[in-house]
Amino acid sequence: MIELKDLSYVRFGTSNLEDAESFATKCLGLQVGEQSGKALYLRSDDRAHTLCYFEGDPAEQTVGFEVEDEGKLNTAAATLDQLGHPVHAGTPSECALRKVKAFIGFKDPTGNHVELVVRPERSGRRYFASRDAGITGFSHVGLFTTDPMRDERFWTQVCNARVSDRIGDIALMRVNAIHHTIALAPGPGPGVHHVNHQVESNDDVLRSYYHLSGQRVPIVFGPGRHPTSGARFLYFRGPDGMVFEYSVGVDEIEDEETHRPRQFGFEPSSLCMWGSKRSW
């Protein structure tokens, strides 16, 4: 079983690096960690980066997860290869671009680009937000799935994810005590469904609602509260149509041994217990 330790980064191609930087700093509140000619590394916590925008096709979307060490990485590569998932071993220059010691890349059953990484760099410089969004860290991603049951099996049987709750066929899966690190959402093809950053308080969620509205950033869901994780949230659309989420107050799963996933109906009240309706 491939043991995912933590979510490490997302990498997005973008048609306009300047617009991406403006959104990431003036709207989202990330810190520019490094900017090379064609890539922008953005920070949200003590890691060297958690979001990389690079000049390229916006359809190029990759999610990186940290694994323990190179031995576990090699075992994961063999497992994936045996299961028929072609594996790419990152070259030294590709590792440098990701600020990791080593990585492998593969596609999940839907075709999502996934990377398993070893020793992602931390920074000795404190994360210093470009705007006071209250970000405390990069917390989870939503991935599209074309076959929820098949992909749940992949993430929970090949990897170590566990389902915490479901909303219809949306699976909210954890790799540690936090309610979820991966959300699987049905869709027509591969891609990142949304990118979540945790913020410090309810006030941060509502302050951002007004700040982003003033910046004419499209708000697509919320302010609201998820009955599943209990988190208060706000979703908004960034460059190339990518949806971002702030949330605060995500529950932890207290008893790993006895927890059983709850099934919520696929209806608005299962996504927001306050009455907000999704517009994406």
Ligand SMILES: CC(C)c1ccc(C(=O)O)c(O)c1O
């Ligand atoms: C709308 C999506 C898939 C969703 C649903 C529930 C939660 C939660 O319980 O926190 C999310 O974070 C989501 O992104």
Ligand SMILES: [Fe+2]
């Ligand atoms: Fe989310």
